[in-house]
Amino acid sequence: MSLVPMGYLLQAAEKDGYAVGAFNYSNMEILQAIVRAAQAENSPVILQASEGAIKYAGLAYIAALAKLAAQHTSIPMALHLDHGTDLELIEQCVQAGFTSIMFDGSHLPLQENAAVTRRLVDFSQRAGFSVEAELGRISGTEDKISVSEKEAFFTDPEEAGFFVRETGVDALAVAVGTAHGLYRGVPELDFPRLEKIKSVVKIPLVLHGSSGVPDDDIREAVRLGVCKVNIDTNIREVFTVTVRKFMEANPGEIDPRKIMGPARDAAAEMIREKIRLFGSSRKA
Ligand SMILES: [Zn+2]
Numbered sequence: 001m002s003l004v005p006m007g008y009l010l011q012a013a014e015k016d017g018y019a020v021g022a023f024n025y026s027n028m029e030i031l032q033a034i035v036r037a038a039q040a041e042n043s044p045v046i047l048q049a050s051e052g053a054i055k056y057a058g059l060a061y062i063a064a065l066a067k068l069a070a071q072h073t074s075i076p077m078a079l080h081l082d083h084g085t086d087l088e089l090i091e092q093c094v095q096a097g098f099t100s101i102m103f104d105g106s107h108l109p110l111q112e113n114a115a116v117t118r119r120l121v122d123f124s125q126r127a128g129f130s131v132e133a134e135l136g137r138i139s140g141t142e143d144k145i146s147v148s149e150k151e152a153f154f155t156d157p158e159e160a161g162f163f164v165r166e167t168g169v170d171a172l173a174v175a176v177g178t179a180h181g182l183y184r185g186v187p188e189l190d191f192p193r194l195e196k197i198k199s200v201v202k203i204p205l206v207l208h209g210s211s212g213v214p215d216d217d218i219r220e221a222v223r224l225g226v227c228k229v230n231i232d233t234n235i236r237e238v239f240t241v242t243v244r245k246f247m248e249a250n251p252g253e254i255d256p257r258k259i260m261g262p263a264r265d266a267a268a269e270m271i272r273e274k275i276r277l278f279g280s281s282r283k284a
Helices: 006-016 028-041 051-057 059-071 087-096 110-127 157-167 191-201 215-223 233-249 256-278
Strands: 020-024 045-050 077-084 100-103 130-135 139-142 145-147 171-174 205-207 226-231
Touching: 006 020, 006 077, 006 130, 006 171, 006 226, 020 028, 020 077, 020 256, 028 045, 028 059, 028 233, 028 256, 045 051, 045 059, 051 059, 051 077, 051 087, 059 077, 059 087, 077 087, 077 130, 087 100, 087 110, 100 110, 110 130, 110 157, 130 157, 157 171, 157 191, 171 191, 191 205, 191 215, 215 226, 215 256, 226 233, 226 256, 233 256
Parallel strands: 020 045, 020 226, 045 077, 077 100, 100 130, 130 171, 171 205, 205 226
Antiparallel strands: 139 145
C-alpha cells in the first residue's frame, strides 16, 4: 500500500488504547530494521526522519526509501518529519511525499507558535497530511535542536487546551519529564500532568525522548492517552554497539554488509520489543 497520513494511525490507536511507534532512520539498514519489525508484529508504524537525517541522506533518498517500503508491504505506514523548524523544508517534505510533519515552534511565544501551526494545519487540510506540534520544551539534544535543563519546561494543561482549540493540530507533543538523548538517571514522568492535559485536549498525545523510559512508565503513559511514542536513541545505541562488538571480534573485516547486517538484525529485534510494549502488535 502507499503511505497514509499519520492522523489515521493515531486515531485508530486512540480508539483502541495503544500507541504507534515512531522510529527514526537516516540510512537504509535502519529503515529496513523498522519495516521488518513492524511486519513481523503486523503493526502500523511511523517512519520518522529529522532535519539532520535529511541533511545526511538527502530528502529524495529519505522519501524514496519510505515510499518503497510502503509499496512492498501491506501494513499501514506514515512518513513523518521529526522536529521541523524550517518552513521551506516542511513544504519540500510534503512535496516529496511525507504524510505528516511536526512543526516544532516550542521555542516561540505561545501565540506565535499557535499562529504558524494554524497556517500549517490549513495547508495540511488541503494537501492531505497530518500535523504534530509541541508545547512546553523537552530537554536534551535532538540533532540540530538543543535545549538545556534550565530552558526546558513542562507543558501547561491550560495552554495546551488553548493551543489545540486555536490550531486544530492532529497530535500534540508534550513535555512531561522525558528528555532527548541518553539519560543520566531514570526519568521521572509527571503522570498527573499528563492526565490533566489529556482531559483538556482530547487529541492523540506524543511522547518524545522515550528511549530509556522504564517499560511500566511507557505503559502508563499509553494508558493516559499517549498514542505516538518516539524512539531514536535506542536504535542508534543498539546499532552502534553491535557494529562495535563485531569490529572488535573481526578487526580485519572490510565488507560493510557483514559489519552492518548484524546491527540491522539487532535493531529489528529491539524495535519488535518496543512495538509489543506499545501494544500495536496485530493492529495493522
Ligand atoms: Zn523529539
